[in-house]
Amino acid sequence: MEQYLIFRLADEYYGLLVSFIENIEKMMPITRVPNTKEYIKGVVNLRGEIVPVIDLREKIGVRKEEFDEETRILIVNWKNEFKVGLIIDEVLDVVYLTKEDFDSATRDRNEFTFSIAKYNNMLINIINLEDVLFEKAEEV
């Protein structure tokens, strides 16, 4: 049984292992980094630390909404090697998911594979962080 953060991208629900998440920030000024991929929005000043920010909606390919009061940046820590911020539309909940909650099905969208969990009648796409952070599909 592990803890997941459940959040919303457009009208879909996503989950990410809580252990990856260092903190959750409100939207803050982002400085563009020239000559980078479109979904890399730039960097933010996270209390003196420079952290790159990815628009998760663009990266995964869901409809992009305007930033609003609920927009958050999830600061994730990749194996203590680096931190990256992920822009999401809304944080919903932190829940424990058991094996039984997971559906046997998986779902593909572009190059990303999600495992599916059901919780309170919601379908939750569990994100594989490695897929999101590294350009697996583009190298092929």
Next chain:
Amino acid sequence: MKVMDMSQYLGMFIEEAKDHIQSLNDNMLKLEENPEDLQLINEIFRSAHTLKGMAGTMGFVNMQKLTHAMENILAAARDGKLRINSDIMDVLFKTVDALEGYLDVIVATGTEGSEQDISLVDALNGILGRPQEEIVANGKRVNTQFEYDEFVIRAIERAYSQGFNVYKFDVELDPNCLLKSARAYLVFKTVEELGEIINSKPPVQDIEDEKFDFEFSITIVSKEPLEKIRERILSISEIREAKGIEVKIGDVKVEGAQQEVSRTEEVQSTEAVKVVREQKQEGLKKTSKTVRVDIERLDVLMNLVSELIIIKSRIEEFAKKYNDRQYEESIEYLERITTSLHDAVMKVRMVPVERVFSRFPRMMRDLARELGKEFELVMSGEDTEVDRTIVDELGDPLIHLLRNAADHGIEEPEERVKSGKPRSGLIKLSAYHDGNNVVIEVEDDGKGIDIEKVKKKAIEKGLLKEDQLDLSDQEIIDFLFLPSFSTKDKVTNLSGRGVGLDVVKTKIEQLGGMIEVKTEKGKGTKFVIRLPLTLAIIQALLVTVKDEIYAIPIASIKEIVDVAKEDIKVVQKGKEIIVLRDQVIPIKYLHKIVGLEADLDKKKYTVVIVKRGEKLTGIIVDRLLGQQDIVIKSLGKYLEEVRLVSGATILGDGSVAMILDPNMLAVV
């Protein structure tokens, strides 16, 4: 018995072992020049001895064996039983290499590995021509030397000056003796009736605690004859033997290598003795008081100072609004303190380039032998200080350039003689400060770079078209820095292994520096590396394009000019240039470089002229915001492939600005 956990000492062992191996290398190189220098032999002996002890403590048996065998050779040389020749030096150098090898394995794995270098131990023992046990035994017999610490030696000297005799007794108890310490106590008591005990081995405390086998030795000062004292000792029951020897001042020496060091320290502290001992001290490295600090702790300190500087700039901006004199004065004071603090922290991080230079003499010596060439390495400015992070990265590029100089630069001896040069080549490695930069030069007096050959090769590789022959020599030489460009026909295992100058260049540029080549055919080649003193804080010019702020390192800016639109000329292929004091300078819009739309309808443009070596490039910006100390922060591993920016900085208002890499500005 409880097995001690040594892992916490491992780091300390590695650091110190490195130091000792380095000093072994240094001193052995000197010894090669002066094989008779006893002082040097002693130094080397001491390093080997300390290493042996350290390795033994840590349980590194192979290292211990090797240093032991090495120690034997040096002991023999010291005692005049062995003359150091070049064959012996070779074996000794190999031994040090092997020690270094062991240490590398230890660094990587924490153990010294199972691989043993028996052949080296044999080779070392072979030099002495007889089994080592014999040597050791021999040594003992010949040297009736007595080892004491400084105080005891003084006591002995005093005793003689007052007409006393000094004896040393090795007392052996009966193996069946039960109360050893009681017996020993009786011996002490008896002897003290006849004289004064000035030293015992093991120390009295250990003897009282029965921390000895069945033997102990005491040194006494007495007016009584030796034989009388001996009889008295033997009269105590359960004493098996008491061997007495008279201790002569000439036979006395200071205990072990460790003691020797502490002795020099003691000498430094007492002024009066200093004068007398000065000569002995000569040649010994001065031990200054130092603390070893984990570099990560320094980084934390550095970060804090950086934060302080950021907040200081922020407060400065507020201060401008208030226009209050007292407020301004306090801020000025804060400014001075932060600047000094910054300097102080930077100084802590600075280490002399000697750290990397010191291994080169040894490397070049081996190289000369390997290549069958003759050359001398002359180093200067080893004490030039650079940020530790830079120094640590300098090793590989410099090794490459030195090898290049030896392999490609310096000619074969006969060839040199033919062209009227001295038979032995000269490779100069020098470091010096130049403003906010540190300059390192690798210079050889060899044949120089063959421009024609480079040109031919460039055409061969398709880098240059046959008709593009109007390039300047300097531009042609720049081809050398392109990946896998080697002009040497003969591939040696030294340079020309596909790892070319491009790697050197990349490394130097990563460090925020640059590299230039100056060459003259038949006269030699000079590589000039220019590096920033520190990687953490630089002076930068803040500029804007549209609503974005960028920082350009001041060190790379030559000047800033305003240019009228009509002075921007378009030359071939749409390239734009300006002419400044008869010099043609290509210009670029920063807007385009960073992927924005450029405003082409202005009457006047602000052009920042950046230099990259000799090359100038004009960069058009919208507005200049001013000059500022900025703290360089890395973009992190996730964005490490972004080439155009070398990092980011946090401005006074908390926003982030990208720092442009001047090396890339000229290229993109």
